Amino acid sequence: xxxxxxxxxxxxxxxxxxxxxxxxxxxxxxxxxxxxxxxxxxxxxxxxxxxxxxxxxxxxxxxxxxxxxxxxxxxxxxxxxxxxxxxxxxxxxxxxxxxxxxxxxxxxxxxxxxxxxxxxxxxxxxxxxxxxxxxxxxxxxxxxxxxxxxxxxxxxxxxxxxxxxxxxxxxxxxxxxxxxxxxxxxxxxxxxxxxxxxxxxxxxxxxxxxxxxxxxxxxxxxxxxxxxxxxxxxxxxxxxxxxxxxxxxxxxxxxxxxxxxxxxxxxxxxxxxxxxxxxxxxxxxxxxxxxxxxxxxxxxxxxxxxxxxxxxxxxxxxxxxxxxxxxxxxxxxxxxxxxxxxxxxxxxxxxxxxxxxxxxxxxxxxxxxxxxxxxxxxxxxxxxxxxxxxxxxxxxxxxxxxxxxxxxxxxxxxxxxxxxxxxxxxxxxxxxxxxxxxxxxxxxxxxxxxxxxxxxxxxxxxxxxxxxxxxxxxxxxxxxxxxxxxxxxxxxxxxxxxx
Numbered sequence: 001x002x003x004x005x006x007x008x009x010x011x012x013x014x015x016x017x018x019x020x021x022x023x024x025x026x027x028x029x030x031x032x033x034x035x036x037x038x039x040x041x042x043x044x045x046x047x048x049x050x051x052x053x054x055x056x057x058x059x060x061x062x063x064x065x066x067x068x069x070x071x072x073x074x075x076x077x078x079x080x081x082x083x084x085x086x087x088x089x090x091x092x093x094x095x096x097x098x099x100x101x102x103x104x105x106x107x108x109x110x111x112x113x114x115x116x117x118x119x120x121x122x123x124x125x126x127x128x129x130x131x132x133x134x135x136x137x138x139x140x141x142x143x144x145x146x147x148x149x150x151x152x153x154x155x156x157x158x159x160x161x162x163x164x165x166x167x168x169x170x171x172x173x174x175x176x177x178x179x180x181x182x183x184x185x186x187x188x189x190x191x192x193x194x195x196x197x198x199x200x201x202x203x204x205x206x207x208x209x210x211x212x213x214x215x216x217x218x219x220x221x222x223x224x225x226x227x228x229x230x231x232x233x234x235x236x237x238x239x240x241x242x243x244x245x246x247x248x249x250x251x252x253x254x255x256x257x258x259x260x261x262x263x264x265x266x267x268x269x270x271x272x273x274x275x276x277x278x279x280x281x282x283x284x285x286x287x288x289x290x291x292x293x294x295x296x297x298x299x300x301x302x303x304x305x306x307x308x309x310x311x312x313x314x315x316x317x318x319x320x321x322x323x324x325x326x327x328x329x330x331x332x333x334x335x336x337x338x339x340x341x342x343x344x345x346x347x348x349x350x351x352x353x354x355x356x357x358x359x360x361x362x363x364x365x366x367x368x369x370x371x372x373x374x375x376x377x378x379x380x381x382x383x384x385x386x387x388x389x390x391x392x393x394x395x396x397x398x399x400x401x402x403x404x405x406x407x408x409x410x411x412x413x414x415x416x417x418x419x420x421x422x423x424x425x426x427x428x429x430x431x432x433x434x435x436x437x438x439x440x441x442x443x444x445x446x447x448x449x450x451x452x453x454x455x456x457x458x459x460x461x462x463x464x465x466x467x468x469x470x471x472x473x474x475x476x477x478x479x480x481x482x483x484x485x486x487x488x489x490x491x492x493x494x495x496x497x498x499x
Contacts, residue, residue, distance in 0.1 A: 019393065022400020022430070038408055043482035046401065052394050052473060058382050059091040059313070059475045062458065069453035074490075081456040082484045086472035087259075087287060087436045088460055090313030095378035103374050163329065163359035164297060167321045167376070168368060171286055172201045174305040174322040177363055179209045180335035182280045182303055183251050189278070190215055193241065193252045195233055196225040199259050202284050206253065222249065231425040232263045239273045246277025254281075256288030256304070260462050262426035262436035264292055268299040275300065286310060289321075290383065291434040293392050296323050303328075311435070311472065313379040319372040324360040338365030386474060394473040396430045401478055402471055403428070403437060405485045410492075420492045425466065436470040438462075443495045451491035457484060 020028075029045055030037040047053060064070055065077035083091060168174065183192065190213075192206050210220045224241050226233050242252065252274040257264045267283060274281040282303040288294060290311030296304055304323040308314040324332065333356065334341060341362045343355040356362045383391075403424060410422035421442040426433050441448055449461045459469045471481055 019396060022397050023404050025397060026401055026404050038405060038485075040479075040482055043401075043478040046397070046478035050394065050478070052386055052390060053477065055382060055386055056475045056477065058093055058095070060094060061091060061475065064456040067453075067456055067458065069450070070456055071454035074454055075456045079456070081458050082480055082487065083458045084469040084471055084476070084480075084484065085458045085460055086311055086313075086475075087291075087468060087470035088310060089316060090290075090310055090379070090472070091475055092315065093313055093375075093378040093382060095381065096315070096375045099374040099378050100371060103370055163361070164323050164326050165321060166324075166360040166364050167319050167373075168364045168366075169320050170317070171284070171305055171307040171320045172205055174320050174363075175202065175205045175284070176209070177334060177336060177365075178282060178303045178305060178322060178324070179205065179251070179253075181332050181363075182282065183209055183213075185213050185215060185220070185250050189248055189250045191220050191222045191245065191249045191251075193222045193224065193245075193249055193254075193279075195238075195254055195258065195265075196223050197258075197260055198223075198255060199284065199286065202253065202255070232258075232261050232427055233265075235266050235269060238265075238270060242270070242273045242277055242279070246274070246279060249274070249277065249279045252279050252281045254283055256283045256285040256294070257291060257434050257436075259287050260438060260466060260468075262287075262433050262438050262468070264288070264427075264431070264433050266432075267294070267296075267301065271299050271301050275302075287436070288434065290388075291395070291436075293388050297325065300327075301325060308376055308379075312376065312383075313474075314372070314376040317372075319369065319376050322360055322363060324363065326359060329359040334363045334365075336365065337362070340364045340366055340368075382474065391473045395435050395471075398471045398473055398476065398478060398481065399433070399435055399437060400430065402469070402481045402484070405481065406437070406439070406488075409485070409489065420496055422492075434470075435472055436468055438466045438468050440465045441467075441492075441495075443492065447495035448491055451494045452487065455487040455491060457487055457491070 026037045026042060030039065030042050033039070033041050033045060035041050061080040061083055063077070064075045064079050064081055065072065067081055070077075169177075192210065194202065194206060198206075206221060207217055210217050222241070222245065224233060224238055227237065238254075242249065252270065254265055254267075254270060256267060265283075271281045280302045282305070283301060285294065285304050285306035287310060289306040289308070290313075301323065302325055305320065306322075307318065307320045309316050309318040312318070337354065337356065339347065341354075341356055341364050343357050346355055357364075406422055406424060410419060423440045424437050425440055426437045445461055445465050445467060449459075449467055452459060452467075459467055461467050469484070471484075
């Protein structure tokens, strides 16, 4: 089905969830259990009803005693830590090590035959084992087939078609490759639009691309700021800039989900508005992939890119990915090409006559690193079983429960109790956020963070005043949230005395 046959883009907005609101769910369950909504029984009940709970056992969760900043006088050293940092580095899937060992074993024992296998080159003790390499009779299976068999798992999480997705490089390398093809400035259309406080890698890449074209950064880099006194961007303000300045904008490059505030931008609305004005529209999905449902093809996004070591759990520096909409398959070509962008069917003719793969795979330049593929494969297997729809459903409730608990104890209307005030700057509407909540404080942030670390809470801080906490539905439980709130209270009390 072609893009023109898809539902109208007006219908493809990010609709509010039809699910019961998290606060209502918490209160309903508390009523059924005849307890207060903050009672531990609510968390335990939610975990009992959680169909995704078994996936927690697919990951290694750090123990309290193994964390460097821990104060063992404050915790039980044998308990699991409260790991709320999947927005920065996902936990290790337990199958990573077996997959890596299998690949290393094949390399050690059969060497080149493991890299270029045929049906008769793998010995029985390997060919009978589950393998990353799919062996087909009478056909040389190049290592790229590993990517081909991963595509199905990958693009189902991306809302994309197979030819629209490629796994390669690191995030910023992919951003540069995409901008070299999509950013073609003219005297009239020369700007790149991005949100304020974009992730530094995006900001630096845009600056360098503008410099590459000899453009003035101040005039060509259009940054959209929140209104004074606000932390997040209003959709109407983004659309207003696009409408007013669209004729001079070449590329709109936004985060799908903002790394600091946790705001999930309205991708279809921004895409539609930009394309109406003749702009290419791309998104950095580093904090969105594996976190929220994405429908890049149906939304008509021109290009996107992401890393895989946050919510996709592939390990630090894991293999990144890119998306190029199929409507550009024969019109947008990579500016830089390599052997791995050549069609596989004739790649080994070695005639130096490039037959470029159409679509995203044509942007692939080099041999993909097999050991990075192993860890990504281990994680994607879990996503395939869990499904993004189910994960998103749990995530809405899990983060909503965390929000409910924090607001119950520390919202501004509790000020008369002389407790520290905790402000959640992440949008409260569930369709405008993912797992993450960003918290600011009436007490010094650094003190709060240090006290959380002492108590085995793994999260992170970001200037100017934010602590990011991200309960991840694949491996975090509702009881994790309950325990976090208790430790959070203790940490705040200690931070208050140090103020």
